[in-house]
Amino acid sequence: MxxxxxxxxxxxxxSVISVLNKANYQVTxxxxxxxxxKTGNTTIIIGTxxxxxDHAIELIGQESKRRTEIVPSTASYDIGxxxxxxxxxxxxxxxxxxxxxxxxxxx
Ligand code: 2BA
Numbered sequence: 001m002x003x004x005x006x007x008x009x010x011x012x013x014x015s016v017i018s019v020l021n022k023a024n025y026q027v028t029x030x031x032x033x034x035x036x037x038k039t040g041n042t043t044i045i046i047g048t049x050x051x052x053x054d055h056a057i058e059l060i061g062q063e064s065k066r067r068t069e070i071v072p073s074t075a076s077y078d079i080g081x082x083x084x085x086x087x088x089x090x091x092x093x094x095x096x097x098x099x100x101x102x103x104x105x106x107x
Contacts, residue, residue, distance in 0.1 A: 013042035
């Protein structure tokens with residue numbers, strides 16, 4: 001048995017969890033914070049059989065593809081004067097760890 005830890009963006013977490021649940025994976029969702037950007041992300045814990053790991057990773061990847069989005073940004077030129085302009089940012093993607101499980105108990 002393996003434990004998958006998948007860190008995904010908050011925006012993708014609902015669709016990742018939904019597709020995993022539909023495929024009969026049991027998941028636990030943790031609200032986490034990235035150490036670098038200090039913004040919220042979601043860590044999904046999945047305990048599953050060894051032979052189902054690749055399929056779970058495929059489903060996670062489908063729902064959390066890296067993509068670029070255009071978001072508004074502002075710059076200040078001098079006191080009290082601001083200009084708004086669009087910037088391209090990378091969002092999505094998943095960071096995944098797969099760990100061997102020594103024991104799995106439900107008591
Ligand atoms: P990613 O590498 O896609 O990582 C997204 C989030 O996944 C990270 O959020 C962190 O919560 C988790 N993560 C990634 N690798 C990990 C690892 N080896 N162990 C534990 N958790 C891990 P943030 O820490 O907020 O990082 C957001 C993005 O900033 C990263 O995206 C990466 O593109 C960049 N980044 C992170 N650390 C960096 C650094 N020291 N220097 C430059 N860029 C960095």
